[in-house]
Amino acid sequence: xxxxxxxxxxxxxxxxxxxxxxxxxxxxxxxxxxxxxxxxxxxxxxxxxxxxxxxxxxxxxxxxxxxxxxxxxxxxxxxxxxxxxxxx
Amino acid sequence: xxxxxxxxxxxxxxxxxxxxxxxxxxxxxxxxxxxxxxxxxxxxxxxxxxxxxxxxxxxxxxxxxxxxxxxxxxxxxxxxxxxxxxxxxxxxxxxxxxxxxxxxxxxxxxxxxxxxxxxxxxxxxxxxxxxxxxxxxxxxxxxxxxxxxxxxxxxxxxxxxxxxxxxxxxxxxxxxxxxxxxxxxxxxxxxxxxxxxxxxxxxxxxxxxxxxxxxxxxxxxxxxxxxxxxxxxxxxxxxxxxxxxxxxxxxxxxxxxxxxxxxxxxxxxxxxxxxxxxxxxxxxxxxxxxxxxxxxxxxxxx
Numbered sequence: 511x512x513x514x515x516x517x518x519x520x521x522x523x524x525x526x527x528x529x530x531x532x533x534x535x536x537x538x539x540x541x542x543x544x545x546x547x548x549x550x551x552x553x554x555x556x557x558x559x560x561x562x563x564x565x566x567x568x569x570x571x572x573x574x575x576x577x578x579x580x581x582x583x584x585x586x587x588x589x590x591x592x593x594x595x596x597x598x
Numbered sequence: 599x600x601x602x603x604x605x606x607x608x609x610x611x612x613x614x615x616x617x618x619x620x621x622x623x624x625x626x627x628x629x630x631x632x633x634x635x636x637x638x639x640x641x642x643x644x645x646x647x648x649x650x651x652x653x654x655x656x657x658x659x660x661x662x663x664x665x666x667x668x669x670x671x672x673x674x675x676x677x678x679x680x681x682x683x684x685x686x687x688x689x690x691x692x693x694x695x696x697x698x699x700x701x702x703x704x705x706x707x708x709x710x711x712x713x714x715x716x717x718x719x720x721x722x723x724x725x726x727x728x729x730x731x732x733x734x735x736x737x738x739x740x741x742x743x744x745x746x747x748x749x750x751x752x753x754x755x756x757x758x759x760x761x762x763x764x765x766x767x768x769x770x771x772x773x774x775x776x777x778x779x780x781x782x783x784x785x786x787x788x789x790x791x792x793x794x795x796x797x798x799x800x801x802x803x804x805x806x807x808x809x810x811x812x813x814x815x816x817x818x819x820x821x822x823x824x825x826x827x828x829x830x831x832x833x834x835x836x837x838x839x840x841x842x843x844x845x846x847x848x849x850x851x852x853x854x855x856x857x858x859x860x861x862x863x864x865x866x867x868x869x870x871x872x873x874x875x876x877x878x879x880x881x882x883x884x885x886x887x888x889x890x891x892x893x894x895x896x897x898x899x900x
Contacts, residue, residue: 551844
């Protein structure tokens with residue numbers, strides 16, 4: 511990328527600004543989620559692992575997929591509300 | 599913190615750090631990052647069968663987000679990805695059954711650890727050699743950086759194999775290739791995913807670029823699309839076999855979600871052979887971590 515071009519410089523600044531906002535939002539959400547997961551799910555998942563592996567597997571897949579989609583969706587939603595152009 | 603399912607005590611922030619690192623790798627190189635996450639987990643004392651299953655689990659959530667982003671950029675060949683999924687799943691299941699067999703014999707750590715080291719060293723050496731060769735070609739022949747593939751002849755020879763049925767992939771610029779080649783790529787990477795707990799991207803991406811002959815940026819996106827399915831199925835089958843600590847995977851994924859953002863944006867600043875040259879260092883680090891654990895047997899605590 512040619513950084514001498516003023517248009518490119520503006521583009522780079524925009525990318526980093528958007529990324530910084532997005533990462534800050536992610537960090538807040540992730541820390542909140544992180545605490546909830548550690549506190550609530552530890553016992554439930556351990557008991558399920560010991561008693562019913564099929565349910566454990568399905569619930570685990572559901573949790574992992576939900577977490578992936580939810581984190582992405584929530585961040586996109588907040589960015590739209592802030593009217594910040596997304597980096598794609 | 600103690601993870602009761604895997605029966606190990608690991609600092610969750612270290613797991614978030616692993617997730618963050620592999621998130622960047624996923625977004626940047628189009629690989630799941632299992633080849634570096636697996637060795638790091640093994641290094642801190644997670645049993646090998648949990649390394650394999652949990653690694654696949656955390657990659658599932660991460661690859662969905664990363665694949666979606668690359669799809670938006672037009673970097674996913676859906677037709678190629680869907681065809682490969684079929685043989686990938688067969689390979690994953692076989693890999694998971696190999697792990698079960700090794701668990702019963704008690705040789706899991708040594709066998710899988712050794713396979714890890716050998717494969718990672720080969721991948722690292724080959725990718726570095728090819729990237730440097732391609733970069734030299736650009737300098738000496740004024741070749742367009744996007745077109746520079748050090749082993750273009752391999753793809754041409756592979757396209758010359760006329761084993762019926764032949765299939766085309768217009769989105770990747772491939773007019774005709776044997777279906778069996780594509781299925782073989784899927785099966786090999788699926789087998790590695792199921793037995794090593796990796797997404798298979800570190801072998802699938804080079805195979806897609808060098809053997810199948812698709813552009814690097816499409817290989818990156820299609821690989822992530824593929825990892826979504828291979829890791830999802832791999833997680834399910836390994837969890838049923840008692841090889842997944844879901845909590846550990848969720849914690850790792852929180853870091854990966856952030857890392858994937860940085861990785862996807864970073865691809866704007868590096869292209870073609872330079873991506874592959876950077877990529878070559880990572881398997882080497884993974885190999886050294888596995889070797890360290892195998893050779894002295896000691897667990898590094900965080």
